Amino acid sequence: MSAPRVLVVEHENGTGPAQVGERLTARGLDLVIRRPWAGDLLPLTPDDYDGLLVLGGSMGPYDEEQAPWLSAAGDLLRQAVARDMPTLGICLGMELLTVACGGTVRHSERPEVGLCELTPLLPASRDELFAPLTKGTPPCAVQWHWEETAVLPEGAVPLLTSARCAHQAYRMGTSVWGVQFHPEVLADDIAGWGTSDVGPLRALGLDPSSVVAHVAAEEERLRALWGSFAERWGDIVTARRTAPVRP
Template sequence: MTTHPDAPRILVIQHEDGTGPGLVGAETDAAGLVPHLVHPWRGEALPATLTGYAGLLVLGGAPGAGDDETAPWLPAVRALVREAVGTGVPLLGICLGGQLTALALGGSVRVRPRGPEIGAVPLRRLPAADGDPVFGSVPDGAPAAQWHWDEIAELPPGAVPLLTGADCVHQAFRVGPRAWGVQFHPEVLGAAVADWARSDGPAAARAGADPAAAVASVRAAEPELREVWPRTARAWAEVVRSYARR
């Protein structure tokens, strides 16, 4: 596919191997957005600012949102999050990206006292989801793929909760007009979760989770996952395109 020279560019931050943009990236590519994918754990430098970018996509990963010693690029990511919200650049933070968004803006993140949440989990719409430009079409009870040991304990001041779950309260939220964070993984299907189960499953099992059941639940939910979450990714891509046209 030939890229138009004026196509909007988005900065995509990946925190480790095996946690790429997946379904979300496929939809942003199809929408004509040009990704600049940075792998800071490999030593690749993050841009100092978002100048020249029409969107910021922050992906998931194993580090904690405040693990600056083990993941020394995280302060720079949080600074870019604050810049995005302060300037109105569209932002989507996924799992760790959502936690970084919350922490950067004055919320808090904690290790889950109940152990990891893994597998396909049904989400509930909250009233503010009505009319939201990205999550407004998510049906009540839609399944979402989960694999996280930490969770957002408190949303930032002024954040609007959009989706919740029975075991993890803050599943999706909006800050300002064009910034969103999610705790779940809209970018993955069963194959990715199976990979995570091979690497992280033994620790999850020791913590009381059932990795095999988690993988099976995500595989069973794939028809709904393919219907719901690419649609939200397309909606976010349209927010980016509208911002770029302003």
């Protein structure tokens, strides 16, 4: 039997799957990365894949003039929900999931950048992907967002929250998850983001190098926590594969 295939939608240079991709590949999954920002076309349906991973980017979910492929990415997410296909939307990916399923996204009054503590909600303790995060020390994750989900889609199950952002993670159906934070990144991954976002970070009273250094200091913890998270999601993709078996 061939390896489970995951369609990865990358919205911008420097925003790849990083450690999530590394863990999935090591788990035996085949990542098919589409980069519409570089001219790749997105498929009309996710039918040829076993999982869908939609990554982040500096644009917002309504910025189709800047990124005209966003509606196509939203269509894929909507179809994934209808099929209950294993899906993970990260940051912009979660925001696109929200909009695609009838929720709303707004500009955050208090953007989150850098490390942030997350608070599991009661449904997380019964969630296949998030349950391990409800035990022991509250999880922390890297944040880098100026937009946030204001109204969840109908039927969404909230899983995580934080002091500044009510909706940090939620689930649709049994197999579709969105996370506002970035489980895929470590210090080296965000170093370039700090360089390109110097102005916005300074406006928030943040020093880019200090943000990167703070993440670097927690790198071992982040690698273990979110690496395991990625592996669990990969195992769900493998267990629930629905795409046709390929030679």
